[in-house]
Amino acid sequence: MTRRYHDDLEVGGRDAIDIEIAPTAPLVASGRLAQLLRTRAALGLRPLAAPALVFVPIGLLLGRYGLGVLSDDLLVHLDFVLAIALAALGLFVGLALDLRGRFDVRLLVAANVESAMTIAIVAGCAWWLLVRWDVPLGLASSVVALALGVAASASSAGHVDSAENPLTRTATRIADLDDGVPLLVGGFALALMRHPPAAAAGYTLLTCALGLLVGLAGWLLFERAHGPAERGVFVIGAVALLGGAPAFLGLSPLLAGLVAGLFWTYAPGHADQIIRDDLRRLQHPLVVILLIAAGATLRFSMMALWLFVPFVAFRLAGKLAGGWIASRLTRGLAPADLGAWLVPPGLIGLAFAFSVDQVLGPDVGRALLSAVVLGTLASEIIAVIVVPDPEAT
Amino acid sequence: VKPFSILPSSAGRETRLLLVTLGLSAVLLLVLAQFRFPVAERALQAGPVAPPLERLAARATFDELARIMAAVDRRVSPSMLVFDIRSTDATPGGGGELLAHRAPALRVRDDMALVALQPGEQVAAILGQDAAVQLVARDDVRGLAVCRVPQAVAPTLSVEEITATVSARYVALVEASRSGPSARPLFIGRLDPVDDARWGQPLAAFGGALTAQPGTFVFTLNGELVGMVVADRGLPALVPASLLLAAAEELARGRGRAQGDLGISWQRLTPAIARATEAPSGVVVAQVAPGGPADGALFPGDVVQGIDGRTIDSLADARLAEASLVTGQPASLQVVRDRQRIEVSIVPREAPRDSKPSPPATLGLTTRTTREGLEVVRVTPGSAADLAGFRPADLITHIDRQPITATNNLVRAWDDAPAGRSWLLTVIRSDASLVIAIVKP
Numbered sequence: 001m002t003r004r005y006h007d008d009l010e011v012g013g014r015d016a017i018d019i020e021i022a023p024t025a026p027l028v029a030s031g032r033l034a035q036l037l038r039t040r041a042a043l044g045l046r047p048l049a050a051p052a053l054v055f056v057p058i059g060l061l062l063g064r065y066g067l068g069v070l071s072d073d074l075l076v077h078l079d080f081v082l083a084i085a086l087a088a089l090g091l092f093v094g095l096a097l098d099l100r101g102r103f104d105v106r107l108l109v110a111a112n113v114e115s116a117m118t119i120a121i122v123a124g125c126a127w128w129l130l131v132r133w134d135v136p137l138g139l140a141s142s143v144v145a146l147a148l149g150v151a152a153s154a155s156s157a158g159h160v161d162s163a164e165n166p167l168t169r170t171a172t173r174i175a176d177l178d179d180g181v182p183l184l185v186g187g188f189a190l191a192l193m194r195h196p197p198a199a200a201a202g203y204t205l206l207t208c209a210l211g212l213l214v215g216l217a218g219w220l221l222f223e224r225a226h227g228p229a230e231r232g233v234f235v236i237g238a239v240a241l242l243g244g245a246p247a248f249l250g251l252s253p254l255l256a257g258l259v260a261g262l263f264w265t266y267a268p269g270h271a272d273q274i275i276r277d278d279l280r281r282l283q284h285p286l287v288v289i290l291l292i293a294a295g296a297t298l299r300f301s302m303m304a305l306w307l308f309v310p311f312v313a314f315r316l317a318g319k320l321a322g323g324w325i326a327s328r329l330t331r332g333l334a335p336a337d338l339g340a341w342l343v344p345p346g347l348i349g350l351a352f353a354f355s356v357d358q359v360l361g362p363d364v365g366r367a368l369l370s371a372v373v374l375g376t377l378a379s380e381i382i383a384v385i386v387v388p389d390p391e392a393t
Numbered sequence: 394v395k396p397f398s399i400l401p402s403s404a405g406r407e408t409r410l411l412l413v414t415l416g417l418s419a420v421l422l423l424v425l426a427q428f429r430f431p432v433a434e435r436a437l438q439a440g441p442v443a444p445p446l447e448r449l450a451a452r453a454t455f456d457e458l459a460r461i462m463a464a465v466d467r468r469v470s471p472s473m474l475v476f477d478i479r480s481t482d483a484t485p486g487g488g489g490e491l492l493a494h495r496a497p498a499l500r501v502r503d504d505m506a507l508v509a510l511q512p513g514e515q516v517a518a519i520l521g522q523d524a525a526v527q528l529v530a531r532d533d534v535r536g537l538a539v540c541r542v543p544q545a546v547a548p549t550l551s552v553e554e555i556t557a558t559v560s561a562r563y564v565a566l567v568e569a570s571r572s573g574p575s576a577r578p579l580f581i582g583r584l585d586p587v588d589d590a591r592w593g594q595p596l597a598a599f600g601g602a603l604t605a606q607p608g609t610f611v612f613t614l615n616g617e618l619v620g621m622v623v624a625d626r627g628l629p630a631l632v633p634a635s636l637l638l639a640a641a642e643e644l645a646r647g648r649g650r651a652q653g654d655l656g657i658s659w660q661r662l663t664p665a666i667a668r669a670t671e672a673p674s675g676v677v678v679a680q681v682a683p684g685g686p687a688d689g690a691l692f693p694g695d696v697v698q699g700i701d702g703r704t705i706d707s708l709a710d711a712r713l714a715e716a717s718l719v720t721g722q723p724a725s726l727q728v729v730r731d732r733q734r735i736e737v738s739i740v741p742r743e744a745p746r747d748s749k750p751s752p753p754a755t756l757g758l759t760t761r762t763t764r765e766g767l768e769v770v771r772v773t774p775g776s777a778a779d780l781a782g783f784r785p786a787d788l789i790t791h792i793d794r795q796p797i798t799a800t801n802n803l804v805r806a807w808d809d810a811p812a813g814r815s816w817l818l819t820v821i822r823s824d825a826s827l828v829i830a831i832v833k834p
Contacts, residue, residue, distance in 0.1 A: 125418070125422055128422070128426070129422070129426060132426045133426075133429055133430040134429060134430055135430045136430070302430075302431065303430075306430060309425060310425070313418060313421050313422075313425070314418055314422075316414055316418075317414050317415055317417075320407075320410060320411045320414050320415075321411060321415065324407060324408065324411045327407070336405055336406075336407045337405075337406065337407035337410070339411065340407070340410070361561060386410075389406055389407075
């Protein structure tokens with residue numbers, strides 16, 4: 001079965017929301033900001049209205065700082081839905097790792113070097129600061145710093161129509177491929193929050209095994225369904241298992257989804273196409289719920305503000321440094337200023353922060369989630385300013 | 394493709410941007426490192442205008458919690474009984490006051506129930522039942538007892554192992570009310586492991602106040618047994634369910650825990666003795682049993698301040714520490730003798746099981762006659778007068794509302810009375826009048 005190439009370029013491909021919030025006229029008619037927005041629009045980048053910038057404030061408005069409709073008690077009931085959303089996101093990351101030829105392998109290596117570099121820079125700086133600041137975290141500073149690094153490493157090239165420009169297309173592809181290592185490290189970091197390192201490694205393997213088992217079950221079932229309805233039940237059941245089981249065990253639904261997605265991608269048959277087609281209908285409702293829940297969960301605590309600072313301050317340095325190295329590893333196939341393309345944070349970081357919140361609870365977990373939500377919004381705004389050069393090769 | 398170079402002179406836009414960003418980040422890192430996180434974290438509060446729907450949601454929360462508690466109550470009630478507990482404050486100076494309270498009991502078998510029972514306490518009855526309660530075995534060190542109760546089908550108990558790493562949660566406390574067991578919610582913010590020599594394994598301490606009475610059973614909101622609340626140095630701690638049920642099983646088989654015995658009679662450290670011995674705290678060795686473990690190692694007048702690392706501040710501490718000692722293993726006692734601190738090693742023996750020392754039949758009062766009444770000169774340790782709470786210098790003025798003028802009146806009344814006879818004596822102590830009951834064993 002052939003596949004349209006640009007369907008793979010963004011997690012889940014283009015959709016109604018992308019079309020609705022495509023670049024049109026800038027929001028501000030004049031001035032430097034307007035010029036920046038026009039430049040971004042000319043590059044095919046979203047000018048301002050990244051989904052996070054739209055839906056997180058809506059969530060904030062509905063949460064405790066606004067109307068109070070999405071109270072903490074109601075958000076608790078959304079935990080299972082969020083776990084499914086996280087698994088679905090992990091699945092999309094796994095499905096995007098469909099490597100076709102040496103070109104994709106080279107992009108994969110470059111992408112993961114970039115994300116590893118970002119994790120190292122953000123986690124290292126955050127760890128040093130957390131130790132110096134003596135923040136009362138209740139668990140090892142290194143683990144919190146690692147979680148911040150993982151959340152910061154996610155990126156989305158934020159394209160609108162990447163098929164028009166090969167460099168944009170490559171940058172977008174790298175943005176999709178750079179989530180594998182963060183999800184793996186994130187799964188380990190999540191296990192480290194509750195277990196010693198050796199046991200945490202075991203639990204990370206357990207998460208992978210869970211993903212593999214559900215992947216195997218889905219692979220056996222999807223193509224044997226007697227009709228679309230039955231197949232839909234299998235798909236929903238598989239995703240619910242991928243989200244629910246790790247979340248119940250305090251593990252990472254994202255990693256489980258990634259492993260299952262990888263399995264379906266490389267297993268014989270059409271399981272990957274089936275899951276992609278069926279999940280595409282759920283993708284954006286889940287993403288919107290995730291973002292609104294992120295806004296409603298936001299807590300302006302002192303700890304969140306102190307975690308937010310290193311997240312934003314060193315994420316940009318990490319992305320630019322990682323992108324600088326990655327662009328040279330691709331030997332000119334990617335834009336030279338790849339880091340600037342990767343500044344928009346996307347959803348995976350937020351999703352990982354939700355996992356941390358579900359594992360650590362209302363103190364440090366909520367502070368870290370709030371820091372990442374605020375950092376995501378700030379990074380989206382930074383992305384408006386740090387504009388890539390379309391001619392940089 | 395541009396040549397790979399990090400030299401700024403030949404660098405492209407992206408390299409210059411990277412170098413500037415890295416430089417700024419390094420400066421920012423050094424600047425940020427100068428700050429310190431404020432000690433008293435202040436969470437920013439929500440706006441002054443209360444969210445219009447928040448109160449509705451909050452009410453729904455309480456309704457839901459009440460519903461959950463009702464469900465827990467229904468689920469665990471078949472496993473629970475309520476015992477009437479009676480005790481006499483038999484500690485010297487305690488005054489022999491009759492005490493009564495109710496305690497929840499957990500049915501561990503069809504005909505046996507586990508209850509928290511402190512030394513000196515007895516199970517008098519089962520609330521709402523006429524049937525007698527028979528003690529099977531008790532463990533005074535841990536304060537547990539298993540009693541035989543009327544046969545009924547004991548529901549299968551599910552157990553949840555709770556650890557100190559558990560996150561904040563609600564649990565259900567099942568305690569004794571006037572009409573039976575009653576569940577109420579308790580929020581546990583955090584659990585900290587705490588060592589307790591009585592149990593051999595760490596317990597889980599939860600909070601700084603006794604919000605849950607010792608002896609209360611703790612269940613999850615799904616009705617799984619989490620453990621029992623005990624007091625650990627005045628603070629509540631949770632005995633994990635597995636440990637609790639293992640202890641109950643031993644008791645149900647009639648095998649109480651072996652208790653250590655040093656062969657010592659203890660006496661409270663009075664201010665006068667403290668001054669004389671220059672020991673600010675501890676308890677006094679009143680008597681050493683000849684041929685006992687402490688014979689030759691301890692002497693009357695020694696002040697024991699610690700046993701195996703446990704600080705001894707009261708008679709209860711001393712008795713608990715003594716009973717907790719492992720038979721046959723040397724115990725180290727921190728003692729003040731002749732105003733010198735010394736370390737004494739004693740090998741405890743096993744205390745006789747189920748052989749409660751019968752209260753002495755002697756009155757144990759040495760008095761002298763004064764114009765106002767009888768002044769207590771000496772109280773024999775362990776005597777009936779000692780257990781009743783008499784102290785030297787007490788002035789006895791009345792016996793059963795009759796003025797007392799001669800020692801013989803009291804001694805004759807004591808000798809002539811049958812066992813179980815009791816008297817009320819009016820006593821003046823430090824210019825305050827009080828009534829002390831004394832019972833002839």
